[in-house]
Amino acid sequence: MGSAANHRRTGRTALFLTIVVLTNSFGNMLLAMGMQRMPDFAQVGLQAYIAGLLHSPFVLPGVVLSATSMLTQLSLFSWADLSFVIPCTASSYVISMILAEFILGEQVHLVRWVGVALIFVGVLLVARTPVATKPHADAHAVPEAGA
């Protein structure tokens, strides 16, 4: 593996983490908006509830975004450490908090903003460690032909 391949891997890790974080945050927000608009399960019964879920303009797009987030994260796992990927995805809480404050109109308190700032610092620390710390299967494979 040349340094060019490593460099490309780093850029791709950043790109994929960004996709995971954004799709996860917006997916969560859509799901929350959809669930808040759902009728009480005990009152309407299973069929009407499922129909309600399918007809909600928020729930299905939320599910699609969450699925995208999951698949992107799976690809990341194929070359990066679990202990690298997972803390980095914590930045989605920063975005969730901003969405909660400005789009859902929930009141986010100062203490929580301090928490969010700490999460941000934590993510920066983790992001400065190597993407992978143990040899992955492809370390022994022939270097791929340059595309």
Added chain:
Amino acid sequence: MTGLTTGLTTWTFVLITVCAGSCGDVLCASAMSQGEAIDDFGPAGILRAVRYIVTRRKVILGGICYAAAFFSLLGLLSTAELSIAVPATALSFVLDTLAARFILHEHVPRKRWAGVACVCVGVLLAVRPAPLPGPGGTTRAAMQAHQDQAGHNESRAHGLDDQSASSKILAEP
């Protein structure tokens, strides 16, 4: 719906979401790191990656864990504010890092531990369930408490109606 019942339901959902999510992460990371790194994002490469993913037993098991975590999260989102419920699931970061170190045998550098510690402290602050009332404004939690008190002797269904109505109003952009 008393505050206590709501709290217990919320934290049960948090526990299920966190544990199932971590199991899913470990199973998926284990399966994906055993194969070659996904490097080709052309149609053929994506097809190969998808074929790899859907034929791994660990990924399927992980997917079942994720599904459990997902439905638990849906339950969580229907019981609590987004700004409390979603950060609460971040407890999984501790569990995930410990699992990465002791089950997947990753060499977690000191700087990464420090980062995870920061994330955890940040989460502990971010999930504080009872925000102090802000200057000159009633917080949503305070409004909710008032509502719970007012509807204490009324039917449960009526209380839920009130809650969803207030959620709708507050959720409107």
